[in-house]
Amino acid sequence: MTNSGDVALTNVAVTDDQHVAVSCPKSTLAAGETMTCTGSGTAISGQYHNVGMATGQPPCGSAVSANDSSWYYGQSPQPPASRSRSTPTANT
Amino acid sequence: MAGPPGPQLPVGSRVSWTYLVTNCGQVSLSNVHVTDNRGVAVTCPKSALVAGEVMTCTGYGTATACQYSNVGTASGAPPTGAAVTAQDQSWYSVPSNPALQIKKSINGQHVTRPPARRSPSARRSPGPTG
Numbered sequence: 426m427t428n429s430g431d432v433a434l435t436n437v438a439v440t441d442d443q444h445v446a447v448s449c450p451k452s453t454l455a456a457g458e459t460m461t462c463t464g465s466g467t468a469i470s471g472q473y474h475n476v477g478m479a480t481g482q483p484p485c486g487s488a489v490s491a492n493d494s495s496w497y498y499g500q501s502p503q504p505p506a507s508r509s510r511s512t513p514t515a516n517t
Numbered sequence: 518m519a520g521p522p523g524p525q526l527p528v529g530s531r532v533s534w535t536y537l538v539t540n541c542g543q544v545s546l547s548n549v550h551v552t553d554n555r556g557v558a559v560t561c562p563k564s565a566l567v568a569g570e571v572m573t574c575t576g577y578g579t580a581t582a583c584q585y586s587n588v589g590t591a592s593g594a595p596p597t598g599a600a601v602t603a604q605d606q607s608w609y610s611v612p613s614n615p616a617l618q619i620k621k622s623i624n625g626q627h628v629t630r631p632p633a634r635r636s637p638s639a640r641r642s643p644g645p646t647g
Contacts, residue, residue, distance in 0.1 A: 426617060426620075427617070427619075428616075430615040430616035431613055431614050432613040432614075432615050433582075434615060437617075472631070474631060476621075477621040478619070479617050479619040480617070481615070483582070483613060484581075484613070485582060485583035485613070486613075489615045489616055489617050491616075491618050492619060493619045494628075495622065495623040495627075496630075497623055497624075497632075498632045
C-alpha cells in the first residue's frame with residue numbers, strides 16, 4: 426500500500442473481507458511511503474474472492490481508504506488415471 | 518485579525534508572524550515583551566516603549582497540516598502598579614489531500630478480474646489456481 430497523498434497517515438491498517446489476518450510492518454506512513462502487508466491462508470476448492478481494504482487517518486479530517494480484490498480458483502485433486510493393484514502387507 | 522481559517526499556506530512552508538505592539542497609555546513601559554501560547558519564539562527590537570510608541574516584534578515557524586492558531590500576548594511594566602497586557606490571535610490553514618492506494622496480490626500475482634467460468638473446453642483462467 427502507498428500513501429499517495431501529501432500528508433502523513435497514522436493508524437494505517439489493512440483488513441480483509443474474508444477475515445484473513447493481515448500483518449503490516451508499521452502503522453504510520455509518510456507522504457509517498459509504501460509498505461507491504463501480508464496475510465496467508467489455505468487454498469480452498471473452487472472460486473475464491475477476497476477484498477483487502479487499507480485505511481489511514483490524516484492529521485485532520487476523515488480517514489481515507491482504498492481497496493483491491495483478488496481471486497483464485499482452487500482445483501480439486503484429480504483422481505489417478507488408473508489404479509494399480511497392490512498386495513497389502515501387514516506388520517506383524 | 519479575521520477569524521479562522523485564515524490564509525492558506527503550503528505544508529512545510531515558512532510562517533512569519535508579526536506582532537505590532539503599541540504603548541497606548543500615557544506612561545512609559547519597561548520590560549516590554551511578547552510571548553506566544555504555541556511556543557513561537559518572539560523577538561522584539563527593544564524592551565521599553567514611551568507613551569504612544571509602536572514596535573514590531575517577529576516570530577517564525579514552519580506550517581503544519583490542518584488548522585493552526587496561536588495567541589500573542591504583549592506585556593509591559595508601568596512605573597508603578599501591575600503590568601499591563603494585550604492579546605491577539607491569528608490563524609492559518611494548510612489544505613491537504615490525504616489518499617491511499619492498495620494493490621493486492623495473491624502468491625505474488627496481481628489479478629485484476631475474476632477467473633473465466635471454467636468448462637472442459639476452457640480450462641485456463643486469469644486467476645491463479647491453487
